[in-house]
Amino acid sequence: MAREHGFEVKRLSVDLHLIIDNITRHTASCIGEDIVIEGRFLPYVCCDIPGIVWIELRCNKEVRAKRYLERKDGTESGGALEGCDLDDQVLIEKLYPRIIPSAEDLIVVDTSTNSIDDVVNAIIEKIRSLKWQHD
Secondary structure (H helix, E strand, C coil): CCHHHCCCHHHCCHHHHHHHHHHHHHHHHHCCCCCCCCCCCHHHHCCCCCCCCEEEEECCHHHHHHHHHHHCCCCCCCCHHHHHHHHHHHHHHHHCCCCCCCCCCEEEEECCCCCHHHHHHHHHHHHHHHHHHHC
């Protein structure tokens, strides 16, 4: 939400982070249908909301670094990704120091060599399989 409005996430106050997180939590818990919410901190923000299926997209380190630089238009150094990860970890520890995200209903999809369509299809198939197991 912050990035969409041109704000750097690491420059937001703790209070503003918590306000945004509360809006996200409210959205996730009040909508009575299947929705997708994207975010790196969601396992912390929405950890107490039942019925969530977590989808974690992963790729190997080299691909991740390449994609990060592409998003930044090549304007940052290779070490910038590690700095971003460290900033995220510091913020998580500040906002949610006692929360350990649940791995229940976690779907992991490796995106290292897959197209967007392949990733979407893999997610759909895994969700269908998960729903079948719960029925």
